[in-house]
Amino acid sequence: MSWKQTSRNQSRLAQEKNRVPVRPGGRIRIALAFANTYRLGMSNLGFQVVYQLLNRLPHVSCERVFYPDADLLADFRSGRERLQSLESGRPVSDFHLLAFSVPFENDYANLLEMIRFSGLPLKAQDRREEHPLVAVGGVAAFLNPEPLAPFVDLVFVGEAEGLLSAFVEKFQDGLRSSAISRREFLEGLAADAPGIYVPRFYEPRFAPDGLLQGFRRKRSLPKRIRAARAPDLNDWPAQSAFVCSETEFSETALIEIGRGCGRGCRFCAAGFIYRPPRFRSAETVVQAASRWEGAAKRVGLVSAAVADHPQVDRLCRELLAQGFQLTFSSLRADRLSPEILQSVGKSALKSVAIAPEAGSERLRRVINKDLEEAQILEAAERLTQCGILHLKLYFMIGLPTETLEDLEAIAALVKKIKHHVLEKSRGRKRIGTITVSIHSFVPKPFTPFQWAPFAGVGPLKEKAKWIRRALGKVANVRVHFDLAKWAYVQALLARGDRRVAWLLEKVAGEGLSWTQAFKKSPHNPDFWVLRERDPHEVFPWEILDHGIKRSYLWAEYEKAREGTPTQACDTASRCTRCGVCLRAAPDAEAPKGA
Incomplete structure (x- = not known):
């Protein structure tokens, strides 16, 4: 590990307060990885909760691993650096389990790079007995794990509190037994462990038109993997x-x-x-x-x-x-x-956020966001009266059934909110700002909109341009948009099947841009992104059961x-x-x- 990386890790450890102790010399060594930087990983409560759960279990020593900071990335991509844990500096390849927590689909490429940065073969089928098992959990993974299927040995499906203890017990038994091969251990997990999906034992079958027909599996394995749940949150x-x-x-x-x-x-x-x-x-x-x-x-x-x-x-x-x-x-x-x-x-x-999500009451009924305009305006007034100077407003564009009138309603609502805020701010020395954050709608699995198409990069850019013109010159109003091209990638990874893994491998394994990978792909990514799904279509994520x-x-x-x-x-x-x-x-x- 370079001096810069060692010094940075030591500095980060020194400024952490109330740190959970890690059991030195634990029999089961787990590297808990977040597929983004330290700053974002340490802002994620789910990641920290899993870290605590694992370190409370007997015989477990769990340490953290993060995606490299931007100034160190070149050294990792060139092979001069290898990923090591934050706490002890142990190489990731020396752990028994490399477990990723992934809340966002757009971090999948980072996950693949981190496998490579650890000196491990990218695909699960190429790893040997001495390599750590690679697992993935987190909400993105248990919405639809199929784009990651060739790269991970197992997927944690559901809430960590409901499955980690049983998994670690079986994992410990597997470590004790030298007679059980890696494949045999994974097959035992797939058959018996709650909330564990082992993709290699489920082979997707596709029709000539490209639609998924289902999965081929052994009879001893469950048809669907039921998501685990915490028994009682208290x-x-x-x-x-x-x-x-x-x-x-x-x-x-x-x-x-x-x-x-x-x-x-x-x-x-x-x-x-x-x-x-x-x-x-x-x-x-x-x-x-x-x-x-x-x-x-x-x-x-x-x-x-x-x-x-x-x-x-x-x-x-x-x-x-x-x-x-x-x-x-x-x-x-x-x-x-x-x-x-x-x-x-x-x-x-300094600021409080309100999420109308849509500008018109009609579109809010479509998305089942039961908020009337009067309630939104009253909330803005009451927050201003409490001393809040800055309001954040969250909207989406590209929602199903959206029309120009709905975009006009966003601009009109923002202007009305500004008017109400100004009225309640009279007499103060400062007038605050309204920050409008507008995100592209991305259809997600296990929602009613899993059948809906993504609006498309071009149409979303046009919608954003219209809103920018409508609000760009309004004083004390700032408007921010996400990038439609990244929303397209998210839509692809959120609802893609196992064939999307080819694209991930090209991006993370060969360093292609997403645009370059799309051009080389044997499959048109629009098939997964822009198409409204048939009512009876089999979805790849339905291998899971929520x-x-x-x-x-x-x-x-x-x-x-x-x-x-x-x-x-x-x-x-x-x-x-x-x-x-x-x-x-x-x-x-x-x-x-x-």
């Missing part, structure tokens, strides 16, 4: 493993207060694969926060729907009383209680095209609409009281 506190300055949330301890969302926004995968919504009790969250007294100034409350927590007002009161400032991962415009607003005011927040009825998702897609909304999850009555609660554990209920 038994598994999820919080930062450490706080440090080099993250997106500097000096902030993140605590997950709930998982899933029952609102049913039709574009949101988290709102379906984590059903039913579950919440940790206020007691559990407050106790978790107590670890950070004196070590962190702020506590970040993390959930897909923070304000839907039945005890959120109590949480705000008690955490403020402990001396913490609060930040929120998301706030719905129609759920701003006095306690939440008081927390916002007392926490010296408990949601396909018929329910299709019915929601039809309701979207009609502009018909659907009510939120009714967890109290254990409804059977989507199918998840038919097999959910009884302890998944929300805590009672407020």
Whole structure:
């Protein structure tokens, strides 16, 4: 390892507070890898939670590995450097397991490069007995693992709390037995371990027209791999493993207060694969926060729907009383209680985000985002009255059924919000800004929009150009767009099948740009990206089972095209609409009281 890399790692370790201890000399050595830089990896709560879970298990020594910083990348690509762990500097090739946590599809190419930077063969079939097994988990992987299938030995499907302990026990047994080959061990996992998908034992079959027909497998293996779930979130506190300055949330301890969302926004995968919504009790969250007294100034409350927590007002009161400032991962415009607003005011927040997602009420009904314009405007006013100078607004373009009128509605809504903010800001010395972030809609597996086409790079650029003209000269309004070309790549990786791995190999293994790889590809990537899927088409991700009825998702897609909304999850009555609660554990209920 170069002096620069060693010095940087030592500096990072030195500034981490409340660091979880790593068991030296653990019998099972696991390199937990994040397929992006240290700054982004340490901003990801899921990555930190898995790190803690593994280091709590007997005989496990888990260390972290990150994608190289930009100034070191050339040395890794030339072969002068090899990936080593952050904690001890051990080469990744000396670990028993290289386990990736991947929340974003566009990090897949980084994942492949990290395998190469570790000195390992890129494809799973080329690795030998002495090489570490390569695994992948994280929400992107258990939405659709097929583009990564040739490169990984196994996929963790579902929530880490529900599968890691059983996996490590079987892994330890495999390490003890020298009589079991790598292939035999993996086949045993595929047959018996909960939430483990071993792609090499599932061969995709394609029709002459290119459509997937299904998977060929041994009879002893499950037809679909059922996603694992945490039995009871209160038994598994999820919080930062450490706080440090080099993250997106500097000096902030993140605590997950709930998982899933029952609102049913039709574009949101988290709102379906984590059903039913579950919440940790206020007691559990407050106790978790107590670890950070004196070590962190702020506590970040993390959930897909923070304000839907039945005890959120109590949480705000008690955490403020402990001396913490609060930040929120998301706030719905129609759920701003006095306690939440008081927390916002007392926490010296510089900005708060509201996500209308669509400009018109018609399109919000299409995506099942049940927000009226009046509620959005009222939320902007109330946040401004609390002292928030800067508002962030999140919208999507390229949504199903979108028209020019919907784009016009985005511009009109932003201008109305600005007007309301200015009215409430009169008499102050400063007038804040409104930052409008506009993202390209990407259809995701296990959502009603899994059948929908991606809008296309050209049309998205035109939509962005129109909005930029409409808002570009509006004072105190800043507009940011994602790049449509990267949204196209994300759409390809999100809904592609195993043949997409060829493109990944060209990009990460041979250094081609995505455009160059597309030109050389034996398959037109538009087949996976721009095509509206047939109602009865077999999807590659359906090798996994998240408990949601396909018929329910299709019915929601039809309701979207009609502009018909659907009510939120009714967890109290254990409804059977989507199918998840038919097999959910009884302890998944929300805590009672407020």
